[in-house]
């Protein structure tokens with residue numbers, strides 16, 4: 680049975696309708712960015728999976744060679760294992776320390792890659808780096824690298840500040856309640872981010888990991904120091920799609 684409270688997408692995205700509506704559009708967008716027409720030959724690793732993409736694959740009847748979901752939240756993993764069966768679906772619980780989702784975490788996240796039944800052809804991370812400080816993000820990129828084939832790709836989204844990247848000033852963002860919680864002070868600081876020399880910024884300092892923003896040069900260097908080469912970056916809200924700045928990377 681679908682449990683609504685497990686949905687971890689932002690309220691404005693939920694307003695688009697059931698998971699598979701935004702999920703289908705986002706899978707289609709990711710495929711177009713990485714040059715695939717479908718997932719029928721692909722092992723897709725979804726890091727910080729929540730329940731949206733498993734629901735989407737199932738509801739839309741998408742062909743996928745294998746979908747491997749990684750999630751910190753135990754209840755989400757329980758739901759996924761109850762509702763989506765092997766061999767097409769596989770799920771693992773991560774225990775990475777994360778200020779917002781899992782402050783008590785401790786695992787060596789990178790070693791979780793050894794437990795996957797096979798390496799991924801494509802790794803996706805939707806709205807995950809958006810909640811990670813640089814140390815956590817670096818570990819997540821290393822995990823993704825260890826879990827992906829040498830010729831595989833990584834697609835992920837993040838809050839990026841700077842020219843051409845305006846997380847809450849374009850598209851649907853204007854109407855999302857979450858963006859209305861950002862203080863005027865934070866907005867003023869974000870506008871000055873590049874000039875101030877800050878490369879990473881918590882939108883709400885009282886809630887680390889609630890919204891973690893980066894400058895493009897800093898995030899690119901973080902990606903490139905942790906196993907990947909950035910091949911393509913697109914600004915947020917492409918054609919009003921609910922996705923922040925998104926990156927396509929190939930393994931180094």
Ligand SMILES: C[S@@+](CC[C@H](N)C(=O)[O-])C[C@H]1O[C@@H](n2cnc3c(N)ncnc32)[C@H](O)[C@@H]1O
Nearest residue numbers: 687727728729731749750751752773775805806
């Ligand atoms: C904003 S939600 C996005 C969920 C899903 N990717 C989507 O787009 O529908 C972020 C999710 O990432 C999970 N998460 C954060 N860090 C993680 C990590 N290191 N490993 C696994 N899951 C993680 C959280 O528990 C949460 O479910």
